[in-house]
Each structure stands twice: as C-alpha cells, then as structure tokens.
Amino acid sequence: MWKNILILLLASALTGLLFIHYRETPLQAAAPFKAPPPKLPAPIATAPAVLAPVAPPPPIAPEPSSPPLHPVSVLLQEARANPALAGAAIGFSLLDSKGEVVLDENATTAFIPASSLKTLTTATALEILGPDFHFTTELKSTAPIQSGILKGDLILVGGGDPMLKLDDLKAMAAELKKRGLMRVTGGVRTDATLFPGSLYGDFWNWGDIGNGYGSGVAGLNLNHNRYIVAFNAGSEVGSPAQILGINLEVPGAIWNNEVTTGPEDSGDGAVIHGGEKTEEIFLRGTVPLGATKFKVQGAVPDPARFAAYHLRAALQAVGIQVSDHTGMAPVTHSLLKHDSPPLLAIIKSIHATSDNHETECVFRMLGIKAGKPSAEVVLEHWKTRSLDFTGLRMEDGCGLARADFIRPLDLARLQYFAGTGPQGAAYKASLLAKDGLIWKGGAMSGIRTFTGYAQSKSGEEYCYALMINHYSDGDAVSELSHAVMDAMMDL
Numbered sequence: 448m449w450k451n452i453l454i455l456l457l458a459s460a461l462t463g464l465l466f467i468h469y470r471e472t473p474l475q476a477a478a479p480f481k482a483p484p485p486k487l488p489a490p491i492a493t494a495p496a497v498l499a500p501v502a503p504p505p506p507i508a509p510e511p512s513s514p515p516l517h518p519v520s521v522l523l524q525e526a527r528a529n530p531a532l533a534g535a536a537i538g539f540s541l542l543d544s545k546g547e548v549v550l551d552e553n554a555t556t557a558f559i560p561a562s563s564l565k566t567l568t569t570a571t572a573l574e575i576l577g578p579d580f581h582f583t584t585e586l587k588s589t590a591p592i593q594s595g596i597l598k599g600d601l602i603l604v605g606g607g608d609p610m611l612k613l614d615d616l617k618a619m620a621a622e623l624k625k626r627g628l629m630r631v632t633g634g635v636r637t638d639a640t641l642f643p644g645s646l647y648g649d650f651w652n653w654g655d656i657g658n659g660y661g662s663g664v665a666g667l668n669l670n671h672n673r674y675i676v677a678f679n680a681g682s683e684v685g686s687p688a689q690i691l692g693i694n695l696e697v698p699g700a701i702w703n704n705e706v707t708t709g710p711e712d713s714g715d716g717a718v719i720h721g722g723e724k725t726e727e728i729f730l731r732g733t734v735p736l737g738a739t740k741f742k743v744q745g746a747v748p749d750p751a752r753f754a755a756y757h758l759r760a761a762l763q764a765v766g767i768q769v770s771d772h773t774g775m776a777p778v779t780h781s782l783l784k785h786d787s788p789p790l791l792a793i794i795k796s797i798h799a800t801s802d803n804h805e806t807e808c809v810f811r812m813l814g815i816k817a818g819k820p821s822a823e824v825v826l827e828h829w830k831t832r833s834l835d836f837t838g839l840r841m842e843d844g845c846g847l848a849r850a851d852f853i854r855p856l857d858l859a860r861l862q863y864f865a866g867t868g869p870q871g872a873a874y875k876a877s878l879l880a881k882d883g884l885i886w887k888g889g890a891m892s893g894i895r896t897f898t899g900y901a902q903s904k905s906g907e908e909y910c911y912a913l914m915i916n917h918y919s920d921g922d923a924v925s926e927l928s929h930a931v932m933d934a935m936m937d938l
Contacts, residue, residue: 518937518938519935522931522934523537523539523931532915532923535915535916535924536915537553537914537927538553538558539553539912540552540911540912542862542910543909544907546867555854557838557840557854558853558855559891559916560851560852560894563912563914564889565806565846566798567861568810568813569809570865570870571825573794573865573870574868576790581787581788582606582808583608584604584608584667585784586601586623586781586785587602587778588782595627596632597628597631597633598632601635601758603636603755604778605641606641606787607642607808608668609807610796610805611669616669617764619783620765621765623762623767630769632770633774634770635755635758637754638666639751641815642664642811646663646664646723646750649842653720654718654720657720657722657729658745659673662747663723663746664811667750668750668808669747672804674745674747675693676690676719676743676745677691677692677693678690678691678717678740678741678743679691679741680708681708684709685707687708688706688707688733688734690702695753697748698749698752700726703730710736713733713735715734717730717732719745721746721748723748728745728748730745797809798879801887806844806845807843810844813825822841825841832864834857834864836857839852839857840853841853847891849894855913862898863910879899882936883936884902884935893919894915894916895915895921897912897913897928898912903935903937904936913928915928
C-alpha cells in the first residue's frame with residue numbers, strides 16, 4: 448500500500464513542474480510541416496549564347512528518270528501495238544563490233560528462220576571446206592576405148608555438184624568425140640549415191656517438193672534438177688490454161704494439167720505436185736489472165752534417170768552411137784572429170800538467189816566429208832569457236848523446213864564469229880550489200896527474217912538479226928524491216 452502512495456506523490460510532483468514551465472514560456476501555434484527546398488547546384492558561368500546562321504536545306508534531288516529507249520526498241524514497241532501485226536512474234540538482236548549485246552528484244556526465243564539459216568551452212572562450209580573447194584563429176588567406163596569403140600558402159604558418177612549443167616554434159620560428149628569415140632556397145636549408167644537417203648528434207652512440205660525451189664538433192668544433179676513448163680492462159684478467168692511445152696525432157700513423166708486461168712494481176716499461182724521417182728506429175732493452180740508463154744519451174748522426180756537421158760542425147764548429138772542396154776560390169780576406167788566452180792562462187796550464188804538446192808548440196812557435203820550428220824558437223828565446228836547454240840534445230844541447211852529453229856541472238860552471234868573468223872572477208876563479200884548494209888534475208892508464208900552487218904554513221908559495224916514469225920500483213924512487215932534497217936544505219 449505504501450508503494451502505491453509513493454508513486455502517486457511522485458506523479459503529482461511531476462505535473463506541477465510541467466505547469467510552471469509552460470507558464471514561463473507562452474504557447475505558440477504549431478506551424479504546419481514544410482519540407483526544406485532541395486539544394487540546387489550553383490549555376491556555371493557561361494558566355495552569352497550567339498545564334499549561328501541556319502543553312503538552307505539542300506535541294507531535293509529529282510527522281511532518276513529511265514534512260515531513253517533505243518530507236519529500234521521504239522520501232523518494235525510500235526510494231527507490237529500495230530493491229531496489222533497482231534499475234535506476230537518479233538525478235539531482234541544487235542551486237543556491237545566486239546560482239547557484245549547492245550539490244551535484246553525477245554532475242555533468246557527460237558524462231559523459224561527461213562533462208563537466213565543458209566548463212567549457218569555457208570559460213571561453216573567456208574571454214575571447213577575452204578573457198579577453193581570443188582565438187583567433182585566424173586565420167587567412167589567399164590572398158591577402154593579401142594579403135595573408136597567402147598565395149599561396155601559409160602558411167603556418170605556424181606560428186607554432189609549443184610552447178611552441173613546440160614552444157615557440161617555436151618562438153619563431155621564433144622571431148623569423147625574428139626578422142627575418137629564412135630560407138631558405145633553398152634549404154635549410159637549413172638551413180639548418184641554420194642548423198643544417201645531421200646532427195647528431200649524430212650520436213651519439206653508436200654507443196655514444196657514438186658516445184659523448182661524444192662528440187663531434190665542427189666549425188667548427181669543436172670540443171671539443179673529442174674525443168675520449165677510454159678503455159679498460155681485461157682480466154683477468161685476460170686478457163687483451162689494450155690501447156691505450150693517443157694524445156695527439158697523429163698523421161699517417163701505423165702503430165703496431168705489442172706491449171707486454170709486466174710485474174711489478170713494474180714501472178715504465179717501454179718503449183719506442181721510430184722515426188723521422189725514418181726512418173727505422175729500434177730500441175731495445179733492458176734496463171735494470170737492474158738499470160739502467154741508463162742513459165743513455171745518444176746522439180747525433176749528422178750535426177751539420176753534425168754542425167755542419164757540427157758548424157759545419152761548429148762552423145763548422140765555429136766554422132767556417138769549408144770545402146771539402150773546397160774550391163775553390170777564393174778567400173779574400170781576414168782575418162783573425164785568436171786569440176787564445179789569454187790565453193791566461194793557457189794556461196795555467192797546462194798546468197799544472191801537463195802537457192803535451196805545449191806545450199807543443200809553444200810550442207811550434205813559437210814556431212815559426207817566428216818562421216819557424220821551434217822547438223823552435228825555444224826554444231827561441233829562453231830563450238831570450237833566458242834559459239835554454243837541454244838534452241839537450234841537444223842533439219843536442213845537451207846531453211847525450207849518449218850521445223851528449223853534458231854534464236855535471233857545466236858544468228859547475230861554467228862555473223863560476228865563468221866565475220867571475224869579466218870574466212871571473214873570472203874564471207875562478208877559473198878553477202879548482198881548496199882549503202883553500208885550487208886545482209887541475207889529469208890521469206891516463207893508468214894515468215895520474214897534478216898541477218899548480217901550494218902555500218903552506222905558513227906563508223907561502228909553492228910551484227911544483227913531481225914526475225915518475224917506468224918504475221919498476216921506482208922506490207923506491215925516490209926515497212927517495219929525497212930525502218931529497223933534505217934535506224935541501225937543512223938546509230
């Protein structure tokens with residue numbers, strides 16, 4: 448109990464002391480709490496700021512414009528938009544004097560080349576066979592000539608010469624007469640086996656092979672294996688045309704004339720249908736009203752028989768008696784040889800006339816000399832010159848087959864390699880030329896092509912190939928081709 452009293456007394460004393468303290472110090476209202484402001488770093492003394500002049504923004508460069516189109520590209524674009532050439536396929540390749548591509552317009556697509564393919568045959572033959580190569584035709588016998596009599600047969604052995612003419616056979620007959628030959632107890636045989644296989648390309652059309660431009664190709668050829676038939680037109684359109692005559696006898700031929708008279712300005716509408724060794728020859732189509740002695744070329748169906756017939760006639764014409772009966776005795780004697788003109792002269796003829804027969808003889812000789820297919824010879828040769836063909840199909844050497852394909856790029860490159868090759872000068876000189884333009888063209892129904900060289904105003908020589916397939920308006924194609932040629936010359 449005393450403990451509690453003591454605690455009470457101490458608490459009372461403490462209260463009294465506090466009361467005295469507060470009476471001596473007046474009470475002040477408590478200020479609300481305010482946090483002291485943050486202490487900022489002292490400012491760093493700096494020089495007054497001087498504003499630099501603001502440079503104007505650089506001008507905005509214009510968007511780069513496309514380079515102007517090549518003049519030939521413009522022409523080809525316009526041609527593709529021309530309704531007259533709707534559906535036509537157009538390809539063009541232009542190479543500079545170094546063989547580099549300047550312009551490629553669908554140039555890596557294969558086209559049907561027609562006769563511009565001939566340049567592949569001729570350029571190859573010049574480099575492989577050489578410009579001085581000759582085809583040789585030989586006259587042989589099975590016995591010697593003794594006392595003016597040949598007791599056996601004469602054999603005319605073909606060497607593939609495409610230029611052998613009737614006059615050459617007449618010259619042979621005259622030479623034998625000069626040597627004293629009076630009589631041949633046997634007959635005249637021929638050997639046309641140098642070129643094996645068919646007279647015609649496998650892909651030549653039925654409408655081609657009876658006509659002169661599609662004449663067959665044999666080891667023995669005479670007058671390009673062609674004859675000429677002359678017509679007189681009838682008195683009115685639709686009336687029969689009359690055969691006046693044929694310039695060379697075609698032995699065994701049976702003529703079936705179905706030719707009629709066409710309109711006055713219709714031109715040559717005659718078509719001749721024949722075939723290998725056939726005797727039935729059909730003359731069809733039209734000749735123009737008013738025509739007299741209108742001439743049409745046909746293809747001889749049996750070249751060996753044709754040559755034998757005309758050699759016999761030449762011998763008889765100079766007074767040498769010849770039997771119609773031949774034997775089987777082997778050939779033992781060589782009597783005469785006849786060489787063709789040099790190959791370069793033949794190639795000039797090919798480029799000038801676009802003769803299919805001449806070209807095919809050259810093409811087939813390439814294969815004979817190499818002992819392999821002619822197209823294979825061509826490919827292998829240019830491969831050694833670093834020219835590889837893509838998409839090339841060479842069913843013949845002349846371009847008459849519509850199954851032939853070549854790219855414009857490769858055709859233009861051929862001109863470059865041929866022109867810069869060992870026979871370049873001779874090759875270029877063999878092509879057609881006018882006013883700085885050198886070319887070989889090709890044409891068939893719906894096909895027109897050109898290839899060669901163009902000397903521009905700048906003095907640079909370009910190689911080119913223009914190929915147009917599947918058109919129906921020939922006038923539009925002619926206009927385009929002339930414009931392209933002019934544009935190349937203006938470069």
